[in-house]
Amino acid sequence: MTDMSFTPTTQPGDWASDQEVRWCPGCGDYSILTALRMLMPSLGTEPRNTVFVSGIGCAARFPYYMNTYGIHGIHGRAPAIATGLAMARPDLDVWVIGGDGDMLSIGGNHLIHALRRNVKIKLLLFNNQIYGLTKGQFSPTSEIGKVTKSSPMGSLDAPFNPLAVALGAEASFVARTHDMDRQHMMDTFRRAHAHDGAAFVEVFQNCNVFNDGAFEGVTKKQNRDANLIPLRDGEPIRFGADGEFGVIDEAGCARVVHTADVSDDELLIHDESKHDPSTAFMLARLARGPFEPTPIGVFRAVRRSEYAMATTRQLAAAQQKQGAADIAQMLRSRGTWFV
Amino acid sequence: MTDTASRELPLQEIDEVIIRFAGDSGDGMQLTGDQFTSISAALGNDLSTLPEFPAEIRAPQGTLAGVSAFQVRISDFDITTPGDAPTVLVAMNPAALKAQLHNLAQGGALIVNTDAFNERNLEKAGYASNPLDDGTLDDYRTYPVPMSQITRDAVAEHGVKPRDAERSKNFFALGLISWMYTRPVEPTLEFINTKFRGRTQVIDANTSAFKAGYNFGETAEIFEAHYEVKPAPLAPGEYTNVNGNTALAWGCIVAGQLARLPVFLGSYPITPASDILHEMSMKKNFGVRTFQAEDEIAAAASAVGAAFGGALAFTSTSGPGLALKGETLSLAVSLELPLVVLDIQRGGPSTGLPTKPEQADLMMAMYGRHSESPLPVVAPRSPADCFDVAIEACRIALKYRTPVIVLSDGYLANSSEPWLLPDVDSLPDIGVEFATGFNGTNEDGDGIFLPYLRDPETLARPWAIPGTPDLMHRVGGIEKEDGTGNISYEPENHQLMVDLRQAKVDGVDVPDAEVAGDVDADLALLGWGSTWGAIDAAAGRLREAGFEVAHVHLRHLHPLPANLGDVLGRYRAVVCPEMNKGQLCDIVRAKYLIDVEHIGKIDGVPFTTGEVTDAVRKRLEALSSA
Numbered sequence: 031m032t033d034m035s036f037t038p039t040t041q042p043g044d045w046a047s048d049q050e051v052r053w054c055p056g057c058g059d060y061s062i063l064t065a066l067r068m069l070m071p072s073l074g075t076e077p078r079n080t081v082f083v084s085g086i087g088c089a090a091r092f093p094y095y096m097n098t099y100g101i102h103g104i105h106g107r108a109p110a111i112a113t114g115l116a117m118a119r120p121d122l123d124v125w126v127i128g129g130d131g132d133m134l135s136i137g138g139n140h141l142i143h144a145l146r147r148n149v150k151i152k153l154l155l156f157n158n159q160i161y162g163l164t165k166g167q168f169s170p171t172s173e174i175g176k177v178t179k180s181s182p183m184g185s186l187d188a189p190f191n192p193l194a195v196a197l198g199a200e201a202s203f204v205a206r207t208h209d210m211d212r213q214h215m216m217d218t219f220r221r222a223h224a225h226d227g228a229a230f231v232e233v234f235q236n237c238n239v240f241n242d243g244a245f246e247g248v249t250k251k252q253n254r255d256a257n258l259i260p261l262r263d264g265e266p267i268r269f270g271a272d273g274e275f276g277v278i279d280e281a282g283c284a285r286v287v288h289t290a291d292v293s294d295d296e297l298l299i300h301d302e303s304k305h306d307p308s309t310a311f312m313l314a315r316l317a318r319g320p321f322e323p324t325p326i327g328v329f330r331a332v333r334r335s336e337y338a339m340a341t342t343r344q345l346a347a348a349q350q351k352q353g354a355a356d357i358a359q360m361l362r363s364r365g366t367w368f369v
Numbered sequence: 370m371t372d373t374a375s376r377e378l379p380l381q382e383i384d385e386v387i388i389r390f391a392g393d394s395g396d397g398m399q400l401t402g403d404q405f406t407s408i409s410a411a412l413g414n415d416l417s418t419l420p421e422f423p424a425e426i427r428a429p430q431g432t433l434a435g436v437s438a439f440q441v442r443i444s445d446f447d448i449t450t451p452g453d454a455p456t457v458l459v460a461m462n463p464a465a466l467k468a469q470l471h472n473l474a475q476g477g478a479l480i481v482n483t484d485a486f487n488e489r490n491l492e493k494a495g496y497a498s499n500p501l502d503d504g505t506l507d508d509y510r511t512y513p514v515p516m517s518q519i520t521r522d523a524v525a526e527h528g529v530k531p532r533d534a535e536r537s538k539n540f541f542a543l544g545l546i547s548w549m550y551t552r553p554v555e556p557t558l559e560f561i562n563t564k565f566r567g568r569t570q571v572i573d574a575n576t577s578a579f580k581a582g583y584n585f586g587e588t589a590e591i592f593e594a595h596y597e598v599k600p601a602p603l604a605p606g607e608y609t610n611v612n613g614n615t616a617l618a619w620g621c622i623v624a625g626q627l628a629r630l631p632v633f634l635g636s637y638p639i640t641p642a643s644d645i646l647h648e649m650s651m652k653k654n655f656g657v658r659t660f661q662a663e664d665e666i667a668a669a670a671s672a673v674g675a676a677f678g679g680a681l682a683f684t685s686t687s688g689p690g691l692a693l694k695g696e697t698l699s700l701a702v703s704l705e706l707p708l709v710v711l712d713i714q715r716g717g718p719s720t721g722l723p724t725k726p727e728q729a730d731l732m733m734a735m736y737g738r739h740s741e742s743p744l745p746v747v748a749p750r751s752p753a754d755c756f757d758v759a760i761e762a763c764r765i766a767l768k769y770r771t772p773v774i775v776l777s778d779g780y781l782a783n784s785s786e787p788w789l790l791p792d793v794d795s796l797p798d799i800g801v802e803f804a805t806g807f808n809g810t811n812e813d814g815d816g817i818f819l820p821y822l823r824d825p826e827t828l829a830r831p832w833a834i835p836g837t838p839d840l841m842h843r844v845g846g847i848e849k850e851d852g853t854g855n856i857s858y859e860p861e862n863h864q865l866m867v868d869l870r871q872a873k874v875d876g877v878d879v880p881d882a883e884v885a886g887d888v889d890a891d892l893a894l895l896g897w898g899s900t901w902g903a904i905d906a907a908a909g910r911l912r913e914a915g916f917e918v919a920h921v922h923l924r925h926l927h928p929l930p931a932n933l934g935d936v937l938g939r940y941r942a943v944v945c946p947e948m949n950k951g952q953l954c955d956i957v958r959a960k961y962l963i964d965v966e967h968i969g970k971i972d973g974v975p976f977t978t979g980e981v982t983d984a985v986r987k988r989l990e991a992l993s994s995a
Contacts, residue, residue: 047843049855081835083674086846093843094856099835101677102845104700107670110662114671115835117658118633119678122835140670143663341658348653355655357623357793362609366790367411369603 038071045070045077047097053088058209058235059156063095065215073123073223080123083112085137087129088163089156089235106137109144112151113337120338123223126153130171131161134190138170142199148227149337154219155192155232160241172241173319193314193329196230197307203227204310204330208234210249214326221328227336234320247321261313261327266297269323277316277325279309284316286323302331378587379594380551385444386598387452388546390539391469392461393430394423394437397539402439404543404560408552410610410787413600414443417902418612419451419975420783424640424723431485431493436468443550445599449751449902451784453977457549459542461485461516463494470505479509480545482538484517512591516541516582523581524574537578544582551597554583604789611788613752613781614641617711618648620759622655625681627760628767628799632657633680635671637664637690640723641779642713645685665690669697669710676706677844679803679834681763685711688730689720691774692737698772699738702870704844705821705830707766709759714778716973725973726780728898729949734774735927735956741867743874745769746927748776750901753788755781758924764799765877770829776926778948780975781899804831804840809852818842820854828873875928882921882930890917891992893940894985895965897923897953900946900976907981916989926953934961942992944968946981 045067053059070080080098084090086105093100099122103111108126116124126144133141133155144151160178161167168176168185171192175184196204203225207218215233222229234245248257255271267277268289276289276297284298301309310330317324353359388405392398399420406418419440428435442452454474460466462485473479486501500506501513520538521531529537540561547554557579565571586592611619625632634657636646650659658680662668665686672682686694691712701708714730716722730737734746745765749758755777762773807816808831820842821830833840842854850857851865884893886908896904901922908918921936923929930936937943937957943965945954951967958965968984970976 077841078838079836081677082843094845096843098841099677100843100845101674101704102843102847103670103673104696104846107666107697110667110670111674111677113662113667114633114635114660114674114676114682115678116674117660117671118631118675118680118682119835122678139663140667143667345653345656345658352654355626357626360619360622360652360655361790361793362607364609364611364615365407365411366607366609367413368607369413369600369605 036072036074040071040076042067042071045097047095049094051095052091054239056238057088058158058237059089059092061209061212062154062156062215062233062235063092065212066219067096068212069216069219073220075123079121080125081115082125082127083108083115084127085132086163087132088237089127089129090132092127106132106135107140108132109137109140109151109153113144113147113149116149116151117338117341120150120342124151126151128153128155129162130155130157130159130169130192134170134192134195142195145196145199145201145228145230147337148202148334150227150339152222152229153231155230156235157192157232158235158237158241159244160237162237162240166240191314192232194311197311197314197330200307201228201230201330202332202334203229203328204314205230205328206232206234206326208245208249208326209236218328221331225331227334245320248324249320257321257323259316259323259325261300261302261325261329263300263302263328265300266294267300267325268297275323277313279312282308282312284312286316302328305332378592380597381594382597382599384446384598385442385448385452386457386550386596387440387442387455388457388459389438389440389455389469389472390459390542391436391438391465392539393464394425394427394435395430396437396461397536398437398439398461401539401543402441404557405546405552406441406610406785407560408547408556409441409443409598410608411556412552413603414598415446415448415601415603416441416443416610416787417448417451418442418785419780422724431462431464431490433464433468433494436465438465438469443598445601447601447603449905450978453979457546459546461538461542463490463496463500466500467494467496473509475508477509479506479511480542481511481513482516483513484515514545514585514589519581519585520578523577527570527573527577529570529574534574537574540575540579541582541585544579545586548583548586549592549595551595554579603787606789608787608789610785611753611756612783612785613749613755613777614644614713614783615648616753616755616788617749617759617775617777618645620756621683621709621711621763622649622652622657623756623796624760624763624799625655625657627796628681628763628801630679630681630800632683633672633675634659634683634685635662635668635675636660636685637662637668639665639687639690641715641782642685642687642690642711644782645711645713665693666697669694672708673697673701673704673706676701676708677704677834679832681707681767683709683711685713687713687715687723688717688733691730691733695738698744699740699742700846701772702738702742702744703846705770706772706832707770708772709762709766710772710774712774712776713782714776716971722973724779726778726899726975727948727971727973728776728778728900729952729971730776731926731949731952731956734776741871743871744771744927745773745874745877745925746776747773747925748898748923749781750898750922750924752781752784752786756788756791760796760799761924764797767799767801768829769827769873769877770832771874776898778899801832803837804833805837807839819852820844821849822852823869828869828876877928879925879928879930881932882923882936884936885920885922886912887917887919890919891941892985892989893919893921893937893943895921895923895937895943895945895953895957896947897926900948903976903978903981904946906978907985910978910982911985911989914986916986918985918989923953929960933957934963937961937963937965942966942988944985944988946970946976946984948976
């Protein structure tokens with residue numbers, strides 16, 4: 031995937047801050063951090079033009095560990111902070127890092143509005159299906175019946191499907207990756223970075239302290255063949271060690287089939303640039319949870335007007351129409367008289 | 370306007386008049402009042418306005434809830450308030466009469482649209498009998514005018530649909546009042562042509578109705594005289610008529626120019642602050658980026674993001690929104706970024722009285738954030754003062770890298786006054802420098818950037834914006850180590866940082882408090898914000914009555930002027946009128962142990978001069994007999 035004509039001006043080490051990383055040993059966040067630090071030199075950008083913005087939670091400590099500009103904000107508000115920053119400074123690369131509680135619970139409103147506006151920010155949702163920093167309560171992505179400190183008899187809350195939420199909010203770029211596959215993370219983040227608009231990436235991330243193994247059913251090496259469905263644009267959706275499984279569209283629902291049971295042209299051809307999001311939505315809802323075949327990769331990547339640049343164009347149009355800034359003229363715009 | 374005047378009426382010169390136009394919210398009373406104000410401004414009168422409208426966009430027609438009013442006071446002398454009681458009330462229907470009659474001065478002139486006083490409207494207004502002929506109006510000079518009928522007749526020739534014909538009756542009323550106070554007709558005819566450009570029938574109908582009103586005054590033999598209010602001796606110069614929200618918006622935009630920074634406004638629509646968002650959204654040619662956020666919190670958060678990026682960032686709101694922004698403002702306090710919050714106070718708690726003013730957000734502005742989260746607070750005292758206060762708030766925010774709250778209110782927001790335009794070149798330069806290089810060294814002697822290394826004088830930290838080479842750094846809400854800004858949970862460091870944040874705000878350069886009026890009086894009036902006009906006018910009346918009073922009016926509420934304790938300590942009595950339950954009183958008492966006496970009013974209506982005068986006179990009389 032690396033563009034061979036491009037000579038990086040930085041090394042992964044240049045992107046690491048001098049701060050000690052303080053996630054629990056074994057946390058999935060480490061591998062995501064490594065993937066991003068390794069990816070950055072190849073993106074053609076520099077630390078000084080990059081800002082990481084976060085809210086509150088374990089994932090939200092991320093900015094402290096990158097040698098870039100960064101804001102560790104308040105719970106849930108990172109997409110809103112990042113929106114203001116990206117509007118004021120369309121020249122910057124703005125990344126938002128948050129967990130499932132941060133982005134889907136307290137900050138759910140900001141997430142959906144950032145996505146619908148399509149402001150150029152890259153939102154990485156580290157989904158571990160649990161509240162980690164507050165020590166183990168169920169989260170908006172926890173499965174029903176989850177027994178935690180705050181749900182001793184099992185949680186009653188139906189979980190969000192993050193990708194379905196993003197697609198419902200008209201996100202122009204929606205993808206999923208997981209913390210056990212560095213290359214897949216790097217490929218996915220690279221695509222998100224290249225997207226001219228809001229890019230939403232769900233990262234299956236293991237919390238080894240409060241929700242260990244939540245994604246093992248799909249991310250563990252021996253389960254990947256059977257339960258990870260890699261999406262490749264323009265190709266029939268197949269998976270399994272020998273491509274023995276596939277996905278078909280059965281009356282508007284995605285369904286897993288044995289490829290032997292269907293003809294090739296019945297398999298769903300993945301089309302990430304399809305403007306209608308219903309196929310992407312169907313794929314997002316294929317698995318009921320991370321224990322059965324689950325698609326990963328880019329679900330949707332469509333072109334839509336980018337918000338910060340659209341704002342800039344309005345400023346230019348206003349200058350054209352109303353003329354350059356003129357204080358004296360503005361103060362007289364409601365009519366004046368002389369005494 | 371008629372070719373031959375049918376009769377000669379005496380022209381009486383008067384020094385002022387207070388007119389209140391009242392009608393249904395769909396009757397166009399705001400527009401009528403605005404236009405009368407514009408003509409009077411152009412004639413050189415001093416003036417002050419007080420619009421009053423219901424919270425509902427269109428409450429049921431003809432009901433008390435739907436009454437919309439506009440009070441304008443014009444004078445040939447310097448005034449600071451829209452006046453206590455109107456001397457002229459124009460009532461377009463029974464509901465307007467019922468809702469507003471109590472305001473009218475004894476013996477005042479009452480011009481009523483008799484056509485609207487039918488059984489149905491009387492019932493809707495809650496009148497058991499018709500007030501036009503049951504003696505209710507005996508204490509007033511009542512002029513019954515069949516406005517609807519004359520308007521219908523006047524517009525008939527333009528082919529206006531019958532149900533639309535009456536819509537021009539506000540222009541009839543404007544014409545009549547224009548005649549009564551000898552206002553020129555041309556500006557209004559021009560206004561009609563501009564306002565309704567492209568809608569010929571509407572222009573024709575409104576023009577005819579306006580002329581009919583003017584001619585009615587002249588020809589109907591019901592008025593004894595008409596009046597003239599001469600220009601006021603205002604300082605020479607160029608004036609415009611400005612309301613508080615417009616002046617505030619312009620101040621913010623101009624501050625961006627004075628600081629050479631792009632302006633960003635994150636806002637969520639809320640009464641009575643929305644006009645700031647509207648005005649700034651229309652000034653994109655100034656490079657102003659406005660963002661209508663998904664909620665109040667996002668509005669503030671986006672401004673924090675923009676400020677980090679190097680913009681002069683604002684968020685505008687009213688009380689309920691300020692409550693929601695609290696946590697974000699404490700983040701801004703911790704990040705030490707410049708940010709200006711415009712709070713246009715309204716009646717509360719909760720939704721309260723969205724269209725009515727109150728000054729009850731002072732404590733929230735001061736203390737309404739968790740933990741120790743100090744920030745400067747400033748307040749304008751008049752509509753035009755909003756312009757200067759906006760620039761002052763930006764100056765403080767930029768110089769000290771701090772969020773600043775501006776406390777305006779619904780009264781200042783919508784009322785207007787003549788404003789002597791400032792000399793643009795004399796406005797202050799409030800620009801600050803971004804950090805561009807290292808400001809420290811590590812143990813190896815290499816240059817490093819310390820984002821929390823403070824200016825020794827202002828205690829402001831450096832503002833290094835993304836894109837600057839080598840100065841990459843992280844800021845966050847977790848307590849930061851002094852200097853490096855790295856996360857620190859050390860007890861001594863937290864104490865130090867709390868103390869530094871407080872010291873920085875305490876050290877904001879605030880001009881000394883000045884005493885207006887009788888410096889050596891026994892009693893000082895203390896005020897802040899929009900009560901200035903009423904307090905100033907009351908002090909004037911008391912002086913005319915032979916009393917001595919001093920007046921101290923605060924623009925800076927946090928920190929308070931350094932000399933305030935000494936100044937107030939000189940008086941035997943300090944009296945503070947506030948539209949709240951005594952919030953500034955409590956602050957001053959706590960800080961200076963001065964027994965400030967509270968005069969409160971929380972009914973959604975600004976203090977009248979008379980209310981302040983009466984309350985203070987009682988206190989003065991008690992003092993002199995003590």
